Amino acid sequence: MQSSTETPPPIDPPPALSHVDSWIFDLDNTLYPASCNLFAQIDVRMRQFISEALHLGLDEAFTLQKRYYHEYGTTLRGLMLSHGIEPGVFLAYVHDIDYSPLPTASLLDSALERLAGRKIVFTNGSERHAESVLAKLGLTRHFDAIFDIQAADYIPKPNAESYRRMALHCGIDPKRSAMFEDIARNLAPAAAVGMTTVWVHEEGHTRWSGAPGDDLSHIHHVTDDLAGWLSGVAKARTTGTASLP
Structure with missing residues (x-):
């Protein structure tokens, strides 16, 4: 299925995919x-972590968070490479969320x-x-x-x-x-x-x-x-x- 625009390709019926194991x-x-919007909680936690770890205002932290996401694939990767942030500490903080919306x-x-x-x-x-x-x-x-x-x-x-x-x-x-x-x-x-x-x-x-x-x-x-x-x-x-x- 191909498309050269930002319009999503059409929904199609499921094939057998008999080759897939x-x-x-x-x-x-x-x-x-x-639409459960669970990731919104993680988004807020990332912003708070960056603000506290790097002593930035929340708006500055948000800007940095999104820049690192686009440049490195994850905000964490940018924080590790640019600031030496310990990944385990970051992940534990940002995933301390309420799972009840699921x-x-x-x-x-x-x-x-x-x-x-x-x-x-x-x-x-x-x-x-x-x-x-x-x-x-x-x-x-x-x-x-x-x-x-x-x-x-x-x-x-x-x-x-x-x-x-x-x-x-x-x-x-x-x-x-x-x-x-x-x-x-x-x-x-x-x-x-x-x-x-x-x-x-x-x-x-x-x-x-x-x-x-x-x-x-x-x-x-x-x-x-x-x-x-x-x-x-x-x-x-x-x-x-x-x-x-």
Whole structure:
């Protein structure tokens, strides 16, 4: 699926993806709806941490936070390289949040149950945060591994090295893998190594993290309903026909 504008590619019906035996999922705003706004809490905590650690006003801290995100892939990476911030301290602080906005993901639980193959969380966050999210969603039992920012040696997505390390660490064949992400640019390195890519798009909430005219040919499929789309994939793999439930 290709597009040369900032308009999202159209939602498409789920294919069988019969070649896929490893399912790689981003965590935040992918396994749960972006409209839960959980990341807003993390955003505030990052701003507070920077303000306190670097003795900046909150507005200055916010500006620095966003600049480092765009320049380094994560705010943490910029803080580590530019200020020597200890990553464990930062991650513990910013992930000290209220997880109650997350719903129990019963439909996604059923879809993952029907989907044969390994399931892996690949996140720029911490393992502890991922475990908390999966537990609240009721999805812990489905996942064989969590590859977090520490396992990546703090090299974040979309740096290609992070994807290489994830594949090696988890023992997956990228050409037999599918990756799901809410940020379009994070799918480009996945496509480059042969993964099937699925952009999880929630209208009004999901970010392109790109610019008008960007090449979006690295996005193979788009869905605004992850649970329904995966259920359709599972059905297609079983019956040879694809349709949303």
